[in-house]
Amino acid sequence: MTPRPPDTEPKLRLRDVRKRFGAQMVLDGIDLDVMPGESLVVIGGSGSGKSVLLKCILGLLRPDAGSIVIDGAETVGLDGRARDRVNAHLGMLFQGAALFDSLPVWQNVAFGLIQGRHTRNRAEARERAMACLAQVGLRPEVADLVPSELSGGMQKRVGLARAIATRPDIVFFDEPTTGLDPIMADVINDLIVATTKDLGATALSITHDMASATKIADRIAMLYRGRLIWVGPAKQVFESGNAHVDQFVHGRADGPITDETDKTPARSGR
Template sequence: MNYFADGTPVGTPPGTFVETPKLRLTNLHKAFGSKVVLNGLDLEVGRAESLVVIGGSGTGKSVMLKCALGLLRADSGSIQIDGEETTRLGTRDRERVMRKFGMLFQGAALFDSLPVWENVAFGLIQGQKMRRDQAKEVAVEKLAAVGLAKEVAELFPSELSGGMQKRVALARAIATQPEIIFFDEPTTGLDPIMADVINDLIIKCVKDLGATALSITHDMASARKIADRIAMIYKGKIIWHGPVSEIDNSGNPYVDQFIHGRADGPIQMEVMHP
């Protein structure tokens, strides 16, 4: 889709009110050498919307998130946050925009050398320069929001189960009151019951903050539960998107094969033969 300078889609009738998406990726390209990962990706996430991007390994999901966060520089294309183009921002403006984000990393990605409360408060202390005692109070409050007792704050990540580590990572993601939260494979490595607990917590925390959520996963149970809308990425492009209620009747053979986990279909896995 093409857009005017004010962010209005080309073809919109004059006088029509169109809300600016919280996040808009347009014609995004990213390659590593000869390997093309993003190949003209277009994606919009509305304000307070929960969008889940599904797709197999190596289809570009994580690279898309890293480009949106500025951790990777896209080769070309547009990344707009609240209508502001971010691909050419200087350091100070980049830091200002990044304060809008929270992130739950795949595998939790906690700092082993820091107690739980400092992990949760890391962005408050390092990014917002909050006093340590004040940051600890916020950390304990956020731990309570994800169902963890005050005593957990003094433990180290190695003393926690996988499910508890995910809860701590979620507490860290919401600690700075972000406007946008990215969830990278939030249920990976968890048993089905704990995965469902994490899904419920994600829904609750996003709703309490009024935040926009963009999640990437291949866990269809999670996608169905936390999404307002689902998009599928394949070979670096979004090939289908729609309300979660329409996923089973998408009419797209790639989507149908993926959500039902079928080996036969248009998606062919590369298998190495001896």
């Protein structure tokens, strides 16, 4: 059997990933492949398990069962330095940006560079942080401010700069446009597309904002009650032929999706 060329191997492969909190099955056998350079967006309502899926991939939660392979290596069960080595190739933009309050903006951006041993030189780290800030459209004066002095949109930009500072192979975006006005949301979407393209990185995003999903996705997957019920090209999401997907993407109250998931939200805490 001849081995397949490397670029046909998925960058990220999930097989039968399951996660339960108490009696509630949050992820119920997720199978997913994300190819190198691809941007895949997982959509779904609140409590559908999107954040838990992301946390399992990032190693913040341990799945009860299943396999998560990143760059050909199994990552489920990795701890300590082995996990850090995997994470060194990943970037993450958190929903609320999750900037460190106690550090100025440039140190937030350079954090991964210094901690991940990409550089030990603070001057060099600062220089690279400034370049990343420029890349996301922030002026140099911002570098010495603390996160609480920034607007929500600026915090998202700094979060994006931090996520790309180490030039990761895979970038994850957790609800990147939540809480932003439509114009700022579009700016962030453009930045996400531009920066991931510039890095040549693979992107996995989770969102319930369809404008964002269609803008940044090559493929879209829909998560409903812990299962992926539809995966397809982004262009086809509005003609999927799946009643659940149709209801979600058109934002209709009537349809097969009830607000049952809202009554029993998925817990992502530990």
